[in-house]
Amino acid sequence: MSLRFTNSLTSRTEAFEPLEAGKATIYCCGVTVYDLCHLGHARSYINWDVLRRYLIWRGYDVTYVQNYTDIDDKILKRAAEEGSSMQAVSERNIEAFEIDMGRLNILPADRMPRATRCIDGIQQLIRELEAKGAAYSADGDVYFAVAKANDYGKLSGRDPNEQQQGASGRTAEGEESRKRHPFDFALWKGAKEGEPSWDSPWGPGRPGWHIECSAMVRQELGLTIDIHLGGGDLVFPHHENEIAQSETANGTTLAKLWMHNGMVNVGGTKMSKSLGNFTTIRALLDSGVSPMTLRLFVLQAHYRKPLDFTAEALDAAANGWKGLNSALLLGERHGEALGWSSGAGELSSELEEQRQRFIEAMDDDLNSSGGLAVLFELARPLRALANRLERGDAITADDQGLAGQWQLLQDLAGALGLATEITAPSSDGDDGARISDLIEARKSAKANKDYGEADRIRAELKAEGIELIDKPGGITDWIRA
DSSP states (O other): OOOOOEEEEEEEEEOOOOSTTEEEEEEOOBBBBSSSSBBBHHHHHHHHHHHHHHHOOOOOOEEEEOOOOSHHHHHHHHHHHTTHHHHHHHHHHHHHHHHHHHHTTTTOSSBBBBBGHHHHHHHHHHHHHHHTTTTTEEEEEEEOOOGTTTTTTTTOOOOHHHHHTTTTTTTTTTHHHSSSTTTEEEEEEEOTSSOOOOOOOOOOOOOOOOHHHHHHHHHHSSSSSEEEEEEEEGIIIIIIHHHHHHHHSSSSSSEEEEEEEEEEEEEEEEEOGTTTTOOOOHHHHHOOOOOHHHHHHHHOOOTSOOOOHHHHHHHHHHHHHHHHHHHHHHHHHHHHHOOOOOSSSOOOOHHHHHHHHHHHHHHHHHOHHHHHHHHHHHEEEEEEEHHHHTOOOOOOOHHHTTHHHHHHHHHHHTTTTOOOOOHHHHHHHHHHHHHHHHHHHHHHHTTOOOOHHHHHHHHHHTTTTTTEEETTTTEEEEEOO
């Protein structure tokens, strides 16, 4: 079976046929950087990290772009509340985003453009839409005329004739009266007193939300891309409007494949700040939930389905990760004693069959739960061996023959972004907590580019016999040397 994904544009699962064989160009809608990321962000970016990792694992040359929306009403409101600036709010939350994603072992995008650094491209796109009669000015604002778009509503199924008010998303006060059609949306917003603005042919102002992504896709990846990603809440109006303005201006398809992840519920109820069930990634991880537990929890559900966050489900994921982690750590801790070589050898027919089962699951619209089932099966005898070795049992010839099983488990776990976590033994007591605190302090120092302090912390721990192991994604493990 070929690699297949569900295309939101057609509502069908289709064979993946990239524009250029062996390559994949991907654009993922990023965060509006006015606050810390929440569980919905974790769900989305873990899912898309696995998509990217799996395509790379399958041999594709992937170019992955994810933007920052760093000019927006929400950012300006937060800056006003704090008495700070748009730039200060954005920079703080971009830094926080990078730390949170690193803790979750999410690979940084190949390029991460910012809306404020794409103003020329945004204005050029608006001028092209004006020239085609698809954009009009009104009191310093510029709007896209949905009547000029071919097949507007083809992604969301919305009918422009519904005449729904506020349909363009993130509308400003008085905006509806300036629009020719309720679905028309802002490409450029005239400057307001005290807000940042840029000079333009339409007067000083700033870009609308939707035009930013269209311009950044074109700037970074060209007119047509293979895959466009985002949360299900972006289908309308954001992605619908992206398609309308990009395809009207460029005269060609924006993306061959659109993929959207399902939403996160908390105890069966939609996550919302107003309901008090809103949880940030940072708060959850700082409460003691391990990053890989959260990652495993997300991957146990299909990316398109709703994900219900409950304490019971998280506990089940923690237990599942504990077993997988034990199996993955086995080779790191006992590989030499077991006589396991570091290089991957040829797989036995049984192991090759399990590898193919993993591929079949993941090829079927990124069925991560089916892929995980293979990992748990591989881990079972490795966990048992780890438990025996912890008890001091002797190594047998059968144990030495499990090298291939461990190497395959490592390989498949890597395709899902599951990385070993070495926690302090319980006998370390307060010392283990102190080491964890120092590791976090070192991460913060590195994030602030205070590399001297980061090196000092590493040296301090090394003097105590603690060796730090830096891994991809910002994860740091430790062992007693």
